[in-house]
Amino acid sequence: MDERNLKTIFTVCVDLNIHANMIQTSALMLSFCFDSNEQKLKQLRACLKDSFSVKYNEGLQLFTIRHYQNGSEQDFIKGKKVLVKQGSRSTMQFVLS
Structure with a gap:
């Protein structure tokens, strides 16, 4: 890419x-x-479509935590499947199904 x-x-x-x-x-x-x-x-x-293979998912949630502290996401992601987890020093993002 x-x-x-x-x-x-x-x-x-x-x-x-x-x-x-x-x-x-x-x-x-x-x-x-x-x-x-x-x-x-x-x-x-x-x-x-002519230049790339395009795959997609529907019905997902993007969950963002600003000023993230380790473990603060547990209540929000409980019972959901985490497809993507991405973070920086102060922000975490989760794509959930």
């Missing part, structure tokens, strides 16, 4: 007015969360 690919994907997102709430990238893939909108998802998939 080089800079040209990221530019292509994010240009499509800008054109469709899709705001990413969480982004995770690696050498091979880009994952991002945005607010549920069936029409925008359909348009995004149509724009990217």
Whole structure:
């Protein structure tokens, strides 16, 4: 997932007015969360299908804790499956199903 690919994907997102709430990238893939909108998802998939393999999940929750302290998320994620956990010094984000 080089800079040209990221530019292509994010240009499509800008054109469709899709705001990413969480982004995770690696050498091979880009994952991002945005607010549920069936029409925008359909348009995004149509724009990217020729150049990228697009997979998606629906019905997920993005949970963000600002001023995170270790263990403070336990009550909120209890009984849910954590698909992605991403953090910095002061913020943690979880994608939950």
